[in-house]
Amino acid sequence: xGWVIVIMVGFLISGCxxxxxxxxxxxxxCCRGLVPECAACEEGLxxxxxxxxxxxxxxxxxxxxxxxxxxxxxxxxxxxxxREKVQITE
Numbered sequence: 001x002g003w004v005i006v007i008m009v010g011f012l013i014s015g016c017x018x019x020x021x022x023x024x025x026x027x028x029x030c031c032r033g034l035v036p037e038c039a040a041c042e043e044g045l046x047x048x049x050x051x052x053x054x055x056x057x058x059x060x061x062x063x064x065x066x067x068x069x070x071x072x073x074x075x076x077x078x079x080x081x082x083r084e085k086v087q088i089t090e
Contacts, residue, residue, distance in 0.1 A: 034064035039074070054078065 030041035040050035055062055055078035065077035 034074070036062050036076075039076070 059078035
């Protein structure tokens with residue numbers, strides 16, 4: 001009789017078997033800043049790939065230059081000098 005109780009408690013503790021987990025892609029959370037890192041993320045690209053696409057003449061960096069009302073897109077100004085990277089630590 002004791003083993004029946006142990007088995008029943010085991011079933012209660014284990015719960016119901018769950019279906020297979022979703023094999024779907026989780027959407028990427030991108031920053032919304034007007035910087036190359038955020039723009040690259042929004043397009044699903046690395047910063048290097050985004051710079052090659054946005055600045056095809058080999059520039060190393062870009063900065064936001066405004067909004068093009070006619071084409072409804074951001075204007076990026078390409079620059080040959082790379083910005084200084086700042087490391088934020090505690």
